[in-house]
Amino acid sequence: LAKTTQPISMDSYEGQEVNITCSHNNIATNDYITWYQQFPSQGPRFIIQGYKTKVTNEVASLFIPADRKSSTLSLPRVSLSDTAVYYCLVVPTGGGNKLTFGTGTQLKVEL
Amino acid sequence: DTEVTQTPKHLVMGMTNKKSLKCEQHMGHRAMYWYKQKAKKPPELMFVYSYEKLSINESVPSRFSPECPNSSLLNLHLHALQPEDSALYLCASSQASGGRETQYFGPGTRLLVL
Numbered sequence: 001l002a003k004t005t006q007p008i009s010m011d012s013y014e015g016q017e018v019n020i021t022c023s024h025n026n027i028a029t030n031d032y033i034t035w036y037q038q039f040p041s042q043g044p045r046f047i048i049q050g051y052k053t054k055v056t057n058e059v060a061s062l063f064i065p066a067d068r069k070s071s072t073l074s075l076p077r078v079s080l081s082d083t084a085v086y087y088c089l090v091v092p093t094g095g096g097n098k099l100t101f102g103t104g105t106q107l108k109v110e111l
Numbered sequence: 112d113t114e115v116t117q118t119p120k121h122l123v124m125g126m127t128n129k130k131s132l133k134c135e136q137h138m139g140h141r142a143m144y145w146y147k148q149k150a151k152k153p154p155e156l157m158f159v160y161s162y163e164k165l166s167i168n169e170s171v172p173s174r175f176s177p178e179c180p181n182s183s184l185l186n187l188h189l190h191a192l193q194p195e196d197s198a199l200y201l202c203a204s205s206q207a208s209g210g211r212e213t214q215y216f217g218p219g220t221r222l223l224v225l
Contacts, residue, residue, distance in 0.1 A: 034211070041218070042216075042219070043201045043202075043203065043216025043217050044214075046214065046215070093211055097142060097159070097207070097209065099154075100156070101153030101155070103153060104153055
């Protein structure tokens with residue numbers, strides 16, 4: 001399984017765009033990049049998933065360069081309620097849908 | 112309905128007790144998972160059930176015993192636990208376990224072993 005590296009913590013202010021970058025140098029051809037969000041004392045929640053280029057949904061955008069060795073989760077105009085831990089995962093297409101969570105990024109949004 | 116429910120929300124047990132955690136989903140998902148999460152750490156996979164059969168056991172000690180009575184229910188039976196087993200136990204489900212399906216997590220059961 002490809003190992004991921006992301007910043008341990010980030011601080012932002014309400015209304016700003018936040019970009020969290022994740023490194024996954026040994027990503028395999030069939031692997032997808034997936035991001036989950038977790039609030040304290042809750043289970044993780046799926047945010048977005050992509051294979052290459054750009055994916056956008058109502059919550060976030062995911063940018064993946066051509067070499068796929070990194071990815072960036074972009075949260076537009078964050079609010080206090082976006083304060084959470086964000087996990088970047090590399091998920092193989094096969095293999096039992098095992099999710100291996102890395103250390104995650106603690107995002108703190110302030111007024 | 113994209114909800115996974117877990118009961119109880121909190122559980123305190125002694126090292127000689129036997130207790131069970133329960134997880135339920137009604138999304139028609141055929142894969143269900145147990146994770147363990149210690150404070151300020153990421154979730155760690157314990158077990159995967161696929162079509163009601165245990166498909167992955169991540170070398171979990173036998174004092175944790177999973178059970179999948181039907182496609183909607185997942186139990187985790189606990190016996191002779193140690194204080195270091197205190198953690199948040201998360202259940203999740205997905206459409207299948209072939210790979211990269213979105214997992215839907217429950218709110219967890221916070222377990223304290225005395």
